[in-house]
Amino acid sequence: MRKRARIIYNPTSGKEMFKRALPDVLIKLEKAGYETSAYATERSGDATKEAERALEQEYDLLIVAGGDGTLNEVVNGIAEQPNRPKLGIIPMGTVNDFGRALHLPSNIMKAVDVIVNGHTTQVDIGKMNSRYFINLAAGGKLTEVSYETPSKLKSIVGPFAYYIKGFEMLPQMKAVDIRIEYDEEVFQGEALLFLLGLTNSMAGFEKLVPDAKLDDGYFTLIIVEKANLAELGHIMTLASRGEHTKHPKVIYKKAKSVSISSFANMQLNVDGEYGGKLPGNFLNLERHIEVFTPNDIHNEELTQSEDVNTK
Structure with missing residues (x-):
C-alpha cells in the first residue's frame, strides 16, 4: 500500500x-x-x-x-x-x-x-504550560523583536530586519525582578531577559548556544542579568561569535525543567511568536518527534548518550 x-x-x-x-x-x-x-x-x-x-x-x-x-x-x-x-x-x-x-x-x-x-532523527521539543515549542522560549523586551518586526520589513531585508528592530528597542530594555527555578538551582534577582533554547540557532544567531544538542533532553538556559546599554551591546556582539557564555552578566546553564515567575508584566516569545505572559513552567520532552534530516548532519549537534556539561 x-x-x-x-x-x-x-x-x-x-x-x-x-x-x-x-x-x-x-x-x-x-x-x-x-x-x-x-x-x-x-x-x-x-x-x-x-x-x-x-x-x-x-x-x-x-x-x-x-x-x-x-x-x-x-x-x-x-x-x-x-x-x-x-x-x-x-x-x-x-x-x-x-x-x-x-x-x-x-x-x-x-x-x-x-x-x-x-533519513530521520528524533529531536527534543519543549512544553510551556500547555503549549509546545521546537526552538526557543524567551522573555524580556529584546525577545519581542521577532513578532514586533513588520512583515514588510522582513520581506525586504530578510533576517537583517531583526537586527534593525533589535537595536531600535535597546533603549527600552529594563531589568525586572524574576525568579527562575531550574532543576535543583534557583536564580532570583534582576534580569534583562532569559532564553530557553533547544537548538543552536535563535533569530539568526547561529552561535547563541554553541554546545547545542538536539536530542539530549536538556534546554540551554541563558539569563542576562541587569546591565547597562554598553554592556548589553557588548554581550550582543559576543553572541554573534558564540563568546557570550563567559561574560560576567550572562548565566549559561543546562536544565530539563524550568519554572519562571515574576511580578513584572513580562511577555513571552515562543518560536518567534507572542506566547502570552509569565508565569511559565517549561519541560523538555526528550526525542519526542521524528524529523527528516540530511545524512551528513553534524554529529556534535546530536547525542544519544553523551554526558551534559554544566558550568
Whole structure:
C-alpha cells in the first residue's frame, strides 16, 4: 500500500515561492511512492487544526512548508498524540532557525530530496504550560523583536530586519525582578531577559548556544542579568561569535525543567511568536518527534548518550 503524505504550507512564506513549486513537489513525492495532498493555511491556527485532522486520517508523513511559526503550529497539533507521524520540513520563512539547526537546504527541491532519501532523527521539543515549542522560549523586551518586526520589513531585508528592530528597542530594555527555578538551582534577582533554547540557532544567531544538542533532553538556559546599554551591546556582539557564555552578566546553564515567575508584566516569545505572559513552567520532552534530516548532519549537534556539561 502506498504511503500517504499531507503537505501543510503557508502560501505567503518565502515570497510565495512554494506555491509556484507545488506541482513539481507533488510529482517528486508521487514518484517516491507517496500519495500526496496539500493544504494552504489562511490564518493563525490553521496549521494546528490541519495537523490534528491529518492525525485523525492517519497520514504517514506530514510536510511543513513555511517558517518556524508554521512548524510550531503543526507540532502543537501532533505533540499530544501517541501516533505522531514523521515530519518533513521545507524551510520557507525569514530566518528558519529550526531548519538551520538541522542543516536543511534552503532550496525547495533539495529539501524535498532530504525527505525522499528517508533519513530521520528524533529531536527534543519543549512544553510551556500547555503549549509546545521546537526552538526557543524567551522573555524580556529584546525577545519581542521577532513578532514586533513588520512583515514588510522582513520581506525586504530578510533576517537583517531583526537586527534593525533589535537595536531600535535597546533603549527600552529594563531589568525586572524574576525568579527562575531550574532543576535543583534557583536564580532570583534582576534580569534583562532569559532564553530557553533547544537548538543552536535563535533569530539568526547561529552561535547563541554553541554546545547545542538536539536530542539530549536538556534546554540551554541563558539569563542576562541587569546591565547597562554598553554592556548589553557588548554581550550582543559576543553572541554573534558564540563568546557570550563567559561574560560576567550572562548565566549559561543546562536544565530539563524550568519554572519562571515574576511580578513584572513580562511577555513571552515562543518560536518567534507572542506566547502570552509569565508565569511559565517549561519541560523538555526528550526525542519526542521524528524529523527528516540530511545524512551528513553534524554529529556534535546530536547525542544519544553523551554526558551534559554544566558550568
